[in-house]
Structure formats: C-alpha cells, structure tokens
Amino acid sequence: MKSKHTTEIASLGEFGLIDRLTSRLALRSGTTLKGAGDDAAVIDLGDDVLLLTTDMLTEGIDFDLSYFPLKHLGYKAIVRGVNDILAMNARPEHVVVALGVSAKISVEALDELYEGMEHACNELGIDLVGGDTTASMNGLIITVSATGRAKKEDVVYRNGAKEHDLICITSNLGAAYMGLHLLEREKRVLQDVENPEPKFEGHEYLLERYLKPRARTNVLEALREEGIRPTSMIDLSDGLASDLRQICRASECGARIYLERIPIARQTTELAEEMHIDPVIAALNGGEDHELLFTVPLDKQEAVMRLGLVDVIGHITRPESGVILVTPDGEGIALKAQAFDR
Amino acid sequence: MKSKHTTEIASLGEFGLIDRLTSRLALRSGTTLKGAGDDAAVIDLGDDVLLLTTDMLTEGIDFDLSYFPLKHLGYKAIVRGVNDILAMNARPEHVVVALGVSAKISVEALDELYEGMEHACNELGIDLVGGDTTASMNGLIITVSATGRAKKEDVVYRNGAKEHDLICITSNLGAAYMGLHLLEREKRVLQDVENPEPKFEGHEYLLERYLKPRARTNVLEALREEGIRPTSMIDLSDGLASDLRQICRASECGARIYLERIPIARQTTELAEEMHIDPVIAALNGGEDHELLFTVPLDKQEAVMRLGLVDVIGHITRPESGVILVTPDGEGIALKAQAFDR
Numbered sequence: 292m293k294s295k296h297t298t299e300i301a302s303l304g305e306f307g308l309i310d311r312l313t314s315r316l317a318l319r320s321g322t323t324l325k326g327a328g329d330d331a332a333v334i335d336l337g338d339d340v341l342l343l344t345t346d347m348l349t350e351g352i353d354f355d356l357s358y359f360p361l362k363h364l365g366y367k368a369i370v371r372g373v374n375d376i377l378a379m380n381a382r383p384e385h386v387v388v389a390l391g392v393s394a395k396i397s398v399e400a401l402d403e404l405y406e407g408m409e410h411a412c413n414e415l416g417i418d419l420v421g422g423d424t425t426a427s428m429n430g431l432i433i434t435v436s437a438t439g440r441a442k443k444e445d446v447v448y449r450n451g452a453k454e455h456d457l458i459c460i461t462s463n464l465g466a467a468y469m470g471l472h473l474l475e476r477e478k479r480v481l482q483d484v485e486n487p488e489p490k491f492e493g494h495e496y497l498l499e500r501y502l503k504p505r506a507r508t509n510v511l512e513a514l515r516e517e518g519i520r521p522t523s524m525i526d527l528s529d530g531l532a533s534d535l536r537q538i539c540r541a542s543e544c545g546a547r548i549y550l551e552r553i554p555i556a557r558q559t560t561e562l563a564e565e566m567h568i569d570p571v572i573a574a575l576n577g578g579e580d581h582e583l584l585f586t587v588p589l590d591k592q593e594a595v596m597r598l599g600l601v602d603v604i605g606h607i608t609r610p611e612s613g614v615i616l617v618t619p620d621g622e623g624i625a626l627k628a629q630a631f632d633r
Numbered sequence: 634m635k636s637k638h639t640t641e642i643a644s645l646g647e648f649g650l651i652d653r654l655t656s657r658l659a660l661r662s663g664t665t666l667k668g669a670g671d672d673a674a675v676i677d678l679g680d681d682v683l684l685l686t687t688d689m690l691t692e693g694i695d696f697d698l699s700y701f702p703l704k705h706l707g708y709k710a711i712v713r714g715v716n717d718i719l720a721m722n723a724r725p726e727h728v729v730v731a732l733g734v735s736a737k738i739s740v741e742a743l744d745e746l747y748e749g750m751e752h753a754c755n756e757l758g759i760d761l762v763g764g765d766t767t768a769s770m771n772g773l774i775i776t777v778s779a780t781g782r783a784k785k786e787d788v789v790y791r792n793g794a795k796e797h798d799l800i801c802i803t804s805n806l807g808a809a810y811m812g813l814h815l816l817e818r819e820k821r822v823l824q825d826v827e828n829p830e831p832k833f834e835g836h837e838y839l840l841e842r843y844l845k846p847r848a849r850t851n852v853l854e855a856l857r858e859e860g861i862r863p864t865s866m867i868d869l870s871d872g873l874a875s876d877l878r879q880i881c882r883a884s885e886c887g888a889r890i891y892l893e894r895i896p897i898a899r900q901t902t903e904l905a906e907e908m909h910i911d912p913v914i915a916a917l918n919g920g921e922d923h924e925l926l927f928t929v930p931l932d933k934q935e936a937v938m939r940l941g942l943v944d945v946i947g948h949i950t951r952p953e954s955g956v957i958l959v960t961p962d963g964e965g966i967a968l969k970a971q972a973f974d975r
Binding site for chain 1: 644645654661662665668687688692726727736738739740741742743744751755763764766767769771774776778
C-alpha cells in the first residue's frame with residue numbers, strides 16, 4: 292500500500308463502508324432492477340424477478356468451532372443466506388456454497404457441515420447446486436450465495452415504508468444474543484477444566500436461537516394468504532436499532548417504537564439479569580435474531596394481529612421525527628445503531 | 634470434534650472431497666437442470682437457463698498482498714468468477730461479492746479493490762449488484778458469485794465430448810504459473826532489502842497473465858458466429874492435465890494430446906529455463922491459466938483453425954485408452970493430475 296493517507300474502516304461509521312464501496316458501482320444492464328443496498332439484488336426475468344444475495348461467515352468472528360457444532364453451523368449458514376431472499380418477500384430456490392478450509396479440518400467435519408446444510412435445504416425445499424472449496428491459512432470460511440424468485444409486483448424493498456404504517460416483527464428479540472453470551476461464558480469458565488461440563492440446563496431455547504435460527508417462511512405464507520403485503524421489510528441480523536434505521540433511511544421516514552411492546556422471551560430476560568446485561572440492550576442491539584422486521588399499512592392492523600405470529604411494536608413517522616424508542620413513562624429516546632442514550 | 638476416526642482432506646485424492654461432499658446433495662427442485670459437478674449450476678427459466686457459480690480467494694493461499702496490487706486482484710476475482718459462466722457457453726450478467734476484511738486493511742485499499750472489480754465489470758458489460766462485508770481474523774477473503782444466461786440448447790457441459798472430437802485451447806499455457814514464480818522469487822530475494830527494486834523487465838507478459846487474466850469472451854463470440862458449438866468445455870484453472878481429466882471423466886472418454894502442439898509462449902519457456910523449471914510442467918500442471926479448454930466435432934477442424942484464436946492440441950479417444958500425452962518421439966505418457974511420469 293503506497294497510499295499516503297489511510298482511513299480505518301471503523302471510522303466510516305454505521306453505513307459508511309458499504310455506501311462508499313457501492314456508490315461507485317455503475318449499473319449497465321437493463322435487467323438490474325435493484326443493485327446493492329437492499330437484502331438482495333433484484334434482476335428482471337420478464338414477469339418474474341430473480342433475487343440474488345451473498346453472505347460470508349468467518350471463524351473467530353461469526354462462529355467459534357470450540358462450541359458451535361458443525362451440523363448447526365451448516366444449517367445456520369443456509370438459513371442466513373436464505374433469509375435475505377425471504378426479506379424481499381420472495382421464494383428461495385437455489386444456493387451455492389464456497390468454503391475456505393484450513394488443514395486442521397477433517398473430512399468428517401466437512402461431512403457434518405454439509406449434513407447441516409442439506410438438512411436446512413430439505414426443510415426449505417431448496418437445492419444446493421454447487422460450490423467451491425479452497426484452502427484457507429486460518430480457519431473455516433463459509434460463503435452462501437442464494438437465489439430466489441418472485442413475481443415482480445410481490446417484491447418488498449426496504450424503501451416502501453410510509454407514514455402511519457405499522458412496524459411488525461416475528462418471534463422475539465435478544466435470545467440469540469443471550470445464547471451466544473452463555474456459550475462464551477461457559478467456554479471462559481471451563482477453559483482449564485479437563486472434562487468440562489457446561490451448564491446449559493434451562494437455557495436450551497437461547498442456545499437454539501443462536502445455533503439454529505429458523506427461517507420464517509410460515510409468516511410470509513400467512514401474510515400472503517391474508518392478502519397482507521408488507522410495504523417494507525428487512526432481515527433482522529444487525530439488531531432492531533440498526534435494522535429499523537436501515538428501513539427508515541431507505542424509506543426516508545422516521546419511526547416510533549414502544550419499549551413495552553418489544554417481545555423479549557422470559558428465558559432471555561432471566562439470563563440477562565443473571566449476567567447483569569440489560570435485556571433491552573440485547574433486544575435492540577444484540578443482533579443475529581434472524582427474524583423479519585416489516586411494515587404494513589395501518590388498515591391491516593387487525594388482520595396482522597389475528598395471525599398470532601407477529602408483534603406490532605410501533606409505527607412509521609415523518610423523517611424529521613427521527614427514530615425513537617418510547618419508554619413506558621412516555622420518554623422518547625433517539626435510537627442509535629450500537630447503543631442508545633437516555 | 635468427537636469423531637473417533639478422522640480423515641485428512643488430502644488423502645481423498647484429486648476429485649475425492651468434492652465428490653464426497655456433493656454426492657449427498659438431493660435435488661428437489663424441478664428447475665435444477667445441473668447441480669454440482671460442472672463449472673456452474675444450470676437452472677431452468679423456460680426457454681432460457683440461469684447459470685450460477687461461486688469462487689473464493691483467500692489471502693496467503695490464492696494471493697499475496699505483498700506483491701499483488703489490489704486493483705488487479707479485484708479485476709482477477711471478477712474474471713475468475715465470470716470464467717465459470719463463460720465455460721458453460723453462457724453470457725455472464727451479474728455478480729455479487731462477499732468480502733472478509735481484517736483490521737489492517739484500510740478503506741483506501743478496499744477502494745482500489747473495488748476499482749479493479751468495477752473495471753472488470755465494465756469491460757465484461759456486467760453489473761456488480763451487491764455484496765456482504767464481514768470481519769476476518771486473518772487476511773482478506775473474496776468470494777465472487779456470478780450469474781449468467783443462455784438459451785437452453787446453447788449450454789455446453791463438461792460431459793459432451795465424443796470420440797474423435799478435437800481438443801482445443803485458447804491462448805497459451807504456463808505463463809501465469811511462471812509469472813507467479815517470478816513474483817515469489819523477487820519477494821524472496823528482496824525480503825531484507827530496504828528499497829527493493831524487483832527485476833521484472835522483459836517479463837511483463839508473464840506478470841500480466843498471472844495478475845490480470847483476461848476473459849475469452851471474444852473466442853466464444855467467434856465460435857458462435859462461425860456456427861461452431863463446442864461439445865464440452867471447462868475453465869482452465871487447475872492446469873491442463875487436471876482439467877482435461879475432468880472433461881474425460883465427465884464425458885466417459887479418453888484423450889490424446891500432443892506435446893509439440895501445446896502452445897507455450899516464448900517468454901514462458903525462457904523464464905522457465907532460467908529458473909530450471911520444465912516449461913511443459915508449467916503448461917500441464919501450473920494452473921491459473923484461465924483459458925478455455927473445449928472440444929469440437931472433427932468436421933469443424935478447418936473452421937476452428939481459421940479463427941486464428943485457438944490451438945488444436947489433440948483428440949478424444951475411447952475411455953479405455955486413458956488420458957495420454959504423446960511426446961515428439963511418439964511415446965505415450967499417462968497424464969496425471971499433479972505430475973506426469975515418464
């Protein structure tokens with residue numbers, strides 16, 4: 292590198308790096324309906340569109356093989372890749388997997404990884420249609436690239452939220468984050484113990500949420516059956532605060548969400564308190580929830596509540612109102628990506 | 634890992650790992666025309682097909698940033714990804730890029746990488762439509778996933794070679810391998826020198842072949858214009874010996890290629906001799922040529938020669954004859970993947 296001036300990636304802030312890298316990208320093909328900047332790219336096929344996305348997991352950052360069973364890791368890698376297709380309201384169809392493998396990984400370990408991938412593909416009714424295996428100097432690397440199909444008019448982008456729309460989420464938040472914290476704690480506590488027996492009783496739900504997140508295809512199907520088309524949608528991977536801000540940024544709007552309406556599982560709250568973590572922080576900023584965050588028009592309130600699969604946590608506002616978390620005593624706090632200030 | 638018995642990946646041999654991992658993959662979707670096992674997957678779109686492929690490059694294995702300019706690396710990553718689409722006789726259309734970046738990489742370095750990617754996309758008339766950036770504990774990782782389109786009847790697989798077909802290659806072989814050796818030599822020689830001035834004069838061609846391989850879209854266009862449809866095709870990435878064996882394996886045939894017909898550039902031969910490397914080894918086993926290896930029916934001999942873009946190096950035989958390299962004195966040597974025995 293001969294650059295006289297170098298900039299650390301972290302200094303660019305929340306959306307800085309992606310914005311900077313993708314802003315230069317020219318779109319030449321008339322078939323590209325949406326390039327970078329949403330959960331997946333959208334490519335014109337005539338009546339239908341093709342969705343395309345890619346997702347990389349690296350050892351030591353995204354997973355720790357000392358406690359992450361390879362079968363689960365394979366399953367999770369596929370679900371993560373496919374979630375970006377689901378978040379466009381599309382049907383996932385095909386995945387390809389590129390692996391970087393270090394010399395220390397055995398064939399049996401890769402068998403397990405593939406078993407988990409195949410299990411996920413089977414559940415989702417999709418095909419794993421190829422891949423690439425290369426050596427890696429340091430640790431396992433998994434890139435899952437996924438395609439999907441949808442009718443053009445069915446695709447839901449991040450940028451369609453309108454004032455008064457309701458903000459909805461599937462399942463509950465913060466559980467995966469607490470599952471990860473539990474795994475990290477037991478690893479730390481037992482690192483010098485000869486036959487370690489980690490204490491996971493009562494926390495199975497949290498572990499499963501972290502190790503084996505489920506794709507919410509059922510929610511999308513239920514919405515379709517009820518004739519509810521989300522106005523905007525995103526995969527909840529970076530945490531509610533950051534992902535809601537992505538929707539507001541793309542849709543040029545603000546949002547108000549209500550703290551007491553954010554669904555947090557009992558198990559999440561219990562472990563968070565035991566570990567002196569604020570469960571609200573886990574829910575807002577923990578990340579890796581892999582639930583769907585979406586908006587629906589106000590007049591769909593009853594219909595969406597009736598599904599029993601979704602919580603309404605707030606509504607969309609004008610852009611100048613900002614992205615606000617309302618506490619039970621009515622105080623409004625501006626939501627930031629990685630933390631929130633009282 | 635609790636497996637009692639573990640197998641090293643290397644022990645599975647040439648095609649063992651991929652075979653083992655992909656053999657378990659079930660194809661559920663009626664739209665999957667070809668899953669794993671060719672340069673790209675083939676997905677039914679009606680009249681057309683969609684091609685899908687993925688390719689990972691890892692620092693320290695596939696490239697060395699101490700001498701690989703990031704702009705070239707970006708360019709090469711795209712060309713590699715796209716070559717797998719070209720090798721199916723399809724038109725590349727879209728790519729997505731997943732990056733793993735270590736803390737030591739600056740924003741300016743990623744700018745350069747993207748500049749090279751964008752340059753390649755512009756030359757190829759394709760769109761970079763998105764990606765993913767994650768942290769990496771150890772070095773830069775680049776996964777390029779590419780899509781392409783073709784009419785169903787135009788797709789060329791690895792498995793269509795027939796007895797008597799002619800074996801053709803584009804450009805010449807072994808140059809990228811010698812370019813890499815030169816870069817490695819200069820790095821070694823100059824590692825303790827304060828202001829190193831590597832000696833590259835006269836070797837620019839070899840460096841370019843390694844650092845900036847070109848996609849051979851022109852050859853495919855010329856074949857199409859002449860009405861020549863290859864019967865089988867593969868991207869020459871692992872070396873002629875291995876890639877020809879892939880075609881023979883998929884097509885259930887043998888092959889005879891003639892040593893004196895294998896095109897090797899003068900610059901390749903000169904540097905190989907200077908470095909005491911057999912230029913034939915460089916051409917057969919060097920790899921990273923990123924040329925096209927394909928077969929055409931015997932009656933297309935004149936037409937294919939007239940193009941002036943292709944060398945005919947041999948012909949397809951019955952499977953029981955094996956994959957044979959014929960030396961100038963008429964001796965036949967069985968080609969192995971990584972070396973050949975006299």
